[in-house]
Amino acid sequence: MKLTDIAAPDYFHKVVDCQWACPAHTPVPEYIRLISEGRYDDAYMINWKSNVFPGILGRTCDRPCEPACRRGRVEKDPVAICRLKRVTADYKNDVTGLMPKPAATKNGKRVALVGGGPASLAVARDLAPLGYLCTVFDQDPKAGGMMRSQIPKFRLPDAVIDEECGYILNLGIEFIGGKRIDSLKALLAENYDAIFVGSGAPRGRDLDIPGRAEAAKNIHIGIDWLSSVSFGHVTKIGRRVIVLGGGNTAMDCCRSSRRLGGEDVKVVVRSGFEEMKASPWEKEDAIHEDIPIHNFLVPKEFTHDNGKLTGVVFEKVKAEKDAKGRRNLVPTGEPDQHFPCDDVLVAVGQENSFPWIERDVGIEFDKWDMPVVDPTTMASTNPKVFFGGDSAFGPKNIIWAVAHGHDAALSIHKMLSGENITERPLPQVSVSSQKMGIHEWSYDNDISLDKRFRVPLRDKVVALKDIRAEVELGFDPKLALAEAQRCLNCDVQTVFTGSLCIECDACVDICPMDCIIFTPNAEEADLRQQFKAPAVNLTQDLYVANDLKTGRVMVKDEDVCLHCGLCAERCPTGAWDMQKFLIDMTHAGEGCRSKA
């Protein structure tokens, strides 16, 4: 098998599973260690640099990092990375002094940003300190976009949105609220140097089945309804509510309903429980609030009486695999089921809609009527126009919007500096030994055996009475410390130097996970079988190093390494060392410019 090139930035980055999985590549273990040290300000700023909205994401992120977390492969549950992010926001001091300052002099370049949500704000944050004059347009009076309009306040209080949008708007950005952009052509005519479209996926999908028109008064589109709830236009709902759909919007709808008078609220989903799009923890939260989830029921008809909705008829289905192995929902043949209700919330997906983009402004649209956007540069086919967030590739989530924002900002900066935007800068990487003494490391390498801690919740009776009362209370500092200790410090890498090794086997013997072997080199498939527990997780690399006196190679299976450093503590010659690998994505700024 080929020897491992540990100098390639991706190799160790992949070992830090959480950071690799995060679209914005947040240095997770680094900020978790800072939480353990009580350095909340620094932990917050590390987050802020990468993901722009630590307080918001610490409550709402879809957390791709957690399924990736190595801890989840070692024991049952991953580290509560998301809720630890919130800890940094909850316990920090005033961080305004740590924020970048508005540019002292503007560079004369003007950038328009359509939509005031996470994608546009991320672009503006990256560009404003460089001297760009950024103008953000939003239909709502305040910045935040869907974070403000669609996420219920009991999950994300306004104060958090105000604070984190404020940090960005304070960078000398012009925010024009209450103004909807109706024509891209007109905007282009205003001669901005670049335009960023971060207008989201604002249209909720409807359900066109019999009775829809007749009972329209009590049938609501989920995201529109949530937005009306957010802005206080809707304050009540019927006693019996059915929410159609199995995504996170459906979960927000049902939980909001419980707080606005819905006593008998149920979620009805076409698919099975496991296949639902909602994150497992959001389903859990709904069930915790006594909301049953009914599966394998396809809505067939809205029943009504004198223009008033009376209920929904469902057809029972089951999942069957067809000849090609695809899952299909087929009717079971059982009698239809009728659920009576007073209101229905339709949360069966949302889509993009660009009625305001004229089709003759040089922006190509594909067959799904989506703009053609380069996934690396975020550029459209009009060189001045960039897309990001849900408006680029359809509905995703906040952390993707932020990642898009960074990429688009980088492209805009390079373009307006006269550089080729397809030349992307490498991330900045630093690797440094953590050795402090014979068995002392600059990180806490003792492995905590604690199980995942639960975030304390507000009492259910109290929480259900007030739609603005935040349900999750967040970890207190003691719980936060205990949860932080569960992090395995995957960014502290095991680095092996074959020329120092005397092949005494000390590392092999001490490794608690049996992930090191010394063997004659062989094909990867063969090496993977040689461990006491074969290395069957092919998504995880083998680290192969040579320069041993016997001509053998050292092979390490990265899969379940605890990064406890015992191999290095046991090594008599320092052939193993624990080195902290920090990778910093290069954002718009000096670092991203071509060296030539």
Add this chain to the structure above:
Amino acid sequence: MTYLAKPKFHHPALPKNALGFTHRDYEGSVSTLCAGCGHDSITAAVIEACYELSLPPHRIAKLSGIGCSSKTPTYFLGNSHGFNTVHGRMPSVLTGANLANRDLIYLGVSGDGDSASIGFGQFAHAIRRGVNMVYIVENNGVYGLTKGQFSATADRGSKSKRGLTNNDSSIDLVAVAMQLGATFVARSFSGDKGQLVPLIKAAIEHEGAAFLDVLSPCVAFNNHAGSTKSFDYVREHNDAVNRLDFISPRDAIKVDYEPGTTQIVEQHDGSRLALHKLAPDYDVHSRIAAMNYLMERQAAGEVVTGLLYVEPDPEDLHKHLNTVKAPLNTLEAKELSPGSAALEKINASLR
């Protein structure tokens, strides 16, 4: 060495043996020996051997004397019986324990100081009596705990870390054990678990006095150029006469060995040893030939390793003494005091 205990987590897919234990269940406390100590590898080999044999830990007794080597029983088989004896006195205590309870497996763990100096006589007598045990010497040729003086097994002409030459003749414990009648004699190297683990398994299953000399480099005081017990020296001068596969009585025998290259040795308990010959004419059943070969290679500066001698049908001390078959602690008053008629009979036989 480390101040941290080894984390309790183990690989989620770690295999289990017939008793449902992983090899981690056969560990003891974390070692306090120097980082890289050969003894820790022997510890790992003992753990692996007991795991692979699916031995119930509470059926094993581990006994040791004093020294770095004799500390190691703390680091393996944390759920077995243990006894740290006075320096060099492990063989007597082991003999006594064995006589009292013949049902346990006895692991005597000792070092070159403990067995070749202060306990040389004890070692000799336990071997010549044929106590059913595994006697492991973790042999590094140096007194590590007192900072690197030559031990009695240091080769004549080898150099200490400070550059002094050893002028005394060395004691070769393998040769002595062979001469004193050990029925299983092997030598191995801590840096070669592929050889060591099957040897320990075979020794455990051997029902007689099994002696294992394991070269175990002392990384702190005896791993330099000029040492004959260093990793490099042993690797360069290792003359392995055979490789061993241990086949337990449960396993079906695999006969995919090339004829003439592999010898199957049946042990008394039904286990089999598949010996892959590396020295073509080496006969593991000939004590005399083995001793000759040993002397010859030693004169050539080589370290002979592998299974050197095995008696397929050994006898042990219990047989020689015609002792009762059951452990003494299971004997009831009825057996211990058979009554006046039995006494009469004995007395009559002595008249």
